[in-house]
Amino acid sequence: MISLIYQKKGATSKMKKQFSIIGILLAAVLFLCIPTKSDQALAADSSTRATSKLVHGVHTTYQKRDPFTNQLSDFAKEYEASTLNSSYRSTEPYPGLGLRNFKIIKTTYLSITESGNYNFKTSGNLGMSLMINDSPNYGTPIYLSAGQIVKIKFESWDIGQVINPTLGLYSHIEWISPSMRPTTSFAAIPIEKLYTTPDLQGITIEKPNKLVNGVHSIYQKRNVQSGQWEHFAAAYEAKTLDSSYRLVEPYPGLGLRNYKIIKTAYIPITESGTYNFSMTGNLGNSLMINDSPNYGLPLYLSAGQVMKVKYEVWDIGQINDPTFGLYSHIKWITPSMRPTTTPTFIPIEKLFTTPDLQGVEQ
Structure with a gap:
């Protein structure tokens, strides 16, 4: 009887050891199967980037x-x-x-x-x-x-x-x-x-699958006979609202005469207050903010808004030789920049290609 009990105890102990070993092996397998943070990051990165x-x-x-x-x-x-x-x-x-x-x-x-x-x-x-x-x-x-x-x-x-x-x-x-x-x-x-x-x-x-920061650009060519603007090309671009060209066409084949560029971007407003916008250059220009014309007058904006900016520039023949340089710039003064009266360029990090700020598929 004592011998039998001893054998049962020994068998139980042996079984416990076997279960313990199996448990350790299963835990190890499960651990190896769980994706690490770096694996997840790499997977996410590969899903948001493409090659060309x-x-x-x-x-x-x-x-x-x-x-x-x-x-x-x-x-x-x-x-x-x-x-x-x-x-x-x-x-x-x-x-x-x-x-x-x-x-x-x-x-x-x-x-x-x-x-x-x-x-x-x-x-x-x-x-x-x-x-x-x-x-x-x-x-x-x-x-x-x-x-x-x-x-x-x-x-x-x-x-x-x-x-x-x-x-x-x-x-x-x-x-x-x-x-x-x-x-x-x-x-x-x-x-x-x-x-x-x-x-x-x-x-x-x-390259990223999504273009988040930048503008949507429309390039137009003016028909010199009819005077009408005709669509030439459109693209989402990792650029600012500014335009500057010297012996370089704004878009391949567009030329340096009789063109128009329409850039649209969205800016999330992070601080409430008065904003000022100013334009400079030797191209014709037109600024629309939230689909309303802006002629440089102060504009009150509230934090949380997503502001739509549409900036059009066009060749008006002001420079006899366009190879000397054609440009048009837009600058701003934000509430936190005051009391300065010197406007600065709007950085690309502030410009988004879509109003939901999520970017556009490329």
Whole structure:
């Protein structure tokens, strides 16, 4: 009897040990199956981002110069669907970079389709340096053969030549290709000729599925015969309400004459009080706030409101040569900025593409 009881106790103890081991194993499996915070974050991130190929454009490195050590350090790098030209008027080349003590390095690849002599010319009020196939080029003709892939590296930097950088900073590169001769007039290198990679296949880039901060832009072209505005293009853009162009079309193919740009954005009001808006530039302009015209008069807004801003600008032929620079800016004074009377630009972080502030699918 005693022996039997002992055996039962031993069996019970053994079973307890087995259940205990099984329990530990199950707990471990369950723990491994539970997604960690980083797993969840990665899953969420992958669901809100998409990849695409950027074939035409440039790779841009933005650098900032330390005024004390005079050393340049990388500020930002990215592939961009833009040309080799740079043009800024009261607009930073890159958010936070400023309008002083910067350098921009743009690299791209040209696919040569015809053999012959090519001429490249740079112009602007920034310091500039041009490298073709890693060799300096100072404007002398260069012979290129059909089938070549030519690497172009164009650097431009602030040299303090313009006392007030808000008047306009720019650096441009133009060319004459063999088929353009006998002309001696240089032309801009179109983005369709520029490739982000030497294999011409493009670079895979990641972008958010949603564009939250920015504007909705409508580009229109005026029919010179009828005088009517005709739709040209529309897009959601990661841009501010401002417009600034120098030898660069507002939209590819739109030209620098007879156009209109209509930008719409939404601003969540975080403080109640009086707001002032002012416009400057050499383009015609019209401002609508909450679908009512605003001519610079103070406007009372309440915290919690979502304000709709619609800003239209158009070419009115005020500048004989539009390549000197066309621009239109909108600035504001918010309640917390007072007693200042100096308006400032409305940052992109304040502008939303949709009234629900959730962004638009791209």
